[in-house]
Amino acid sequence: MxxxxxxxxxxxxxxxxxxxxxxxxxxxxxxxxxxxxxxxxxxxxxxxxxxxxxxxxxxxxxxxxxxxxxxxxxxxxxxxxxxxxxxxxxxxxxxxxxxxxxxxxxxxxxxxxxxxxxxxxxxxxxxxxxxxxxxxxxxxxxxxxxxxxxxxxxxxxxxxxxxxxxxxxxxxxxxxxxxxxxxxxxxxxxxxxxxxxxxxxxxxxxxxxxxxxxxxxxxxxxxxxxxxxxxxxxxxxxxxxxxxxxxxxxxxxxxRGAHVYCEIAGYATRANGFHMTGLKPDGREMAEAIRVAMDQARLGPDDIDYVNAHGSGTKQNDRHETAAVKAALGNRAYDVPMSGIKSMVGHSLGAIGAIEIAACALAIENDVVPPTANLHTSDPECDLDYVPLTAREHRTDAVLSVGSGFGGFQSAIVVAAPGEVRA
The missing domain is CATH 3.40.47.10 (Thiolase/Chalcone synthase)
Known part of the structure; x- marks a missing residue:
């Protein structure tokens, strides 16, 4: 930004x-x-x-x-x-x-x-x-x-x-x-x-x-x-x-000497103009939002330490955002941990994006990635590192959080530890 x-x-x-x-x-x-x-x-x-x-x-x-x-x-x-x-x-x-x-x-x-x-x-x-x-x-x-x-x-x-x-x-x-x-x-x-x-x-x-x-x-x-x-x-x-x-x-x-959890480094939103509740499998619009948010943050795929997934638990959404993250991060997508906290707190519709950003800020604060609960057997079409069952200690300086909404809305935000954002 x-x-x-x-x-x-x-x-x-x-x-x-x-x-x-x-x-x-x-x-x-x-x-x-x-x-x-x-x-x-x-x-x-x-x-x-x-x-x-x-x-x-x-x-x-x-x-x-x-x-x-x-x-x-x-x-x-x-x-x-x-x-x-x-x-x-x-x-x-x-x-x-x-x-x-x-x-x-x-x-x-x-x-x-x-x-x-x-x-x-x-x-x-x-x-x-x-x-x-x-x-x-x-x-x-x-x-x-x-x-x-x-x-x-x-x-x-x-x-x-x-x-x-x-x-x-x-x-x-x-x-x-x-x-x-x-x-x-x-x-x-x-x-x-x-x-x-x-x-x-x-x-x-x-x-x-x-x-x-x-x-x-x-x-x-x-x-x-x-x-x-x-x-x-x-x-x-x-x-x-x-x-x-x-x-x-x-x-x-x-x-004023305030404690800074993180900085909001980049944000973008797109719409797919496709269907009220349906999603295209390639995740193109979400991938575009991710790329723009990272560009605003002046961060590349290798700088992203954690992806907070939309992770709603529907087959359509999970496959859609898996494809989007792959498209936006390339090979880095296979190395960066990615988890979904809706597995624990549910999907609170308009509230969940901010709740997930709170999780991202606290992940940066504590260098801990929260897990995806209840993930025992991965869908073969969802082949990234979703941090199953157990939280993971992990150096976390820059976090990408994504969201997908009815009407075709696709949003991405990057938050980063103080000093991580390049001038």
Missing amino acids: SGRGVAVTGIGVVAPGGVGRDAFWAAITAGRTATRRITFFDPAGFRCQIAAEADFDPAAHGLTPREIRRMDRGAQFAVVAAREAIADSGLATGDLVPEHTAVTVGNAVGCTMGLEHEYTVVSDSGRSWIVDHEYAVPHMYDYFAPSSLAREVAWASGAEGPTSVVSSGCTSGIDALGYAAGLIQEGAADIVIAGSTDAPISPITVACFDAIKATSVTNDRPAEACRPFDAERNGLVLGEGSAMFVLESTVAARR
């Missing part, structure tokens, strides 16, 4: 298996899967009855009764993660100059849980075609407007600069970080609170994924259900969560 370096100085995470940055990292490096039978509603009538749910108590994480009443679960995730990121950065909210502080939140499906719950109430569980709005919560309008997610983070952080929602399906998290980095580079903001959030585990979402048969039906063994790159995989597992970051210029971060 041209212009000023963009540093990540704070990380906050709410994820299945671990609420909080440290708990999240401990869970994924231990290879623990968070998938279980859905508890938010009775899933008995659904094809897929499992999901990766976060054990999240909003009151225990500092939200007031008013905030809990007002916010959809996805907004609660984002606010809690943003507060952790700000505290981690060493900045207090009072240190932020409001008009120079921006907020960017990625999201795919809006306030799904809030909307579905309120529709159930006002329609008497669907029995009333003509509904009485007076039975709804006073803040129901917020559930219709995904912009409320960014607004809540802005209110919580005291930000009065550019505030936006990036919604590009399952690449929203990567795209939000890429857009936020651009705000720092062009001087539109000194600080950006950026990341993504989604809480999609509701009957309507499960029904939609049932209809296209994209989700796993390993209902009797939830912990083994999501198996990216495994020959026996049978679909993805829905998840939920949020990851938020504090971004600032590298120069400003060093000036």
Whole structure:
């Protein structure tokens, strides 16, 4: 990326298996899967009855009764993660100059849980075609407007600069970080609170994924259900969560003595113009996004130490991105470790890209590559090093993370240890 370096100085995470940055990292490096039978509603009538749910108590994480009443679960995730990121950065909210502080939140499906719950109430569980709005919560309008997610983070952080929602399906998290980095580079903001959030585990979402048969039906063994790159995989597992970051210029971060996890070195996105949910097997558009992101970072294939895979656990996606990584990295693709954390935390749609970037930043911080859980027998068409089952100590200075989303979106981002980015 041209212009000023963009540093990540704070990380906050709410994820299945671990609420909080440290708990999240401990869970994924231990290879623990968070998938279980859905508890938010009775899933008995659904094809897929499992999901990766976060054990999240909003009151225990500092939200007031008013905030809990007002916010959809996805907004609660984002606010809690943003507060952790700000505290981690060493900045207090009072240190932020409001008009120079921006907020960017990625999201795919809006306030799904809030909307579905309120529709159930006002329609008497669907029995009333003509509904009485007076039975709804006073803040129901917020559930219709995904912009409320960014607004809540802005209110919580005291930000009065550019505030936006990036919604590009399952690449929203990567795209939000890429857009936020651009705000720092062009001087539109000194600080950006950026990341993504989604809480999609509701009957309507499960029904939609049932209809296209994209989700796993390993209902009797939830912990083994999501198996990216495994020959026996049978679909993805829905998840939920949020990851938020504090971004600032590298120069400003060093000036104030901040700890820098990594720099956002390159970002690109492409669309395949092909199919709503289908993917071309050659991975050409993802490969192009990878090449552009590496070019912006001034890094070549040999400089990439780890690839964080989209790794959804569907045959179409796993083969598509395997081909894309081969096309973009050449022979280096066979040597660089590549793993998929959705095997442990599920696919949280718009949130997952940011959660995966948190994993990348922590991989750089700790020189450890998280594993791909449940990978016992590789698909012969997926023949790269997917770090099966066990985390690996590995010098990790530059990381590539990729995402693929419904609608044909293909995004790539490169994050690198401080000093790795070439001037």
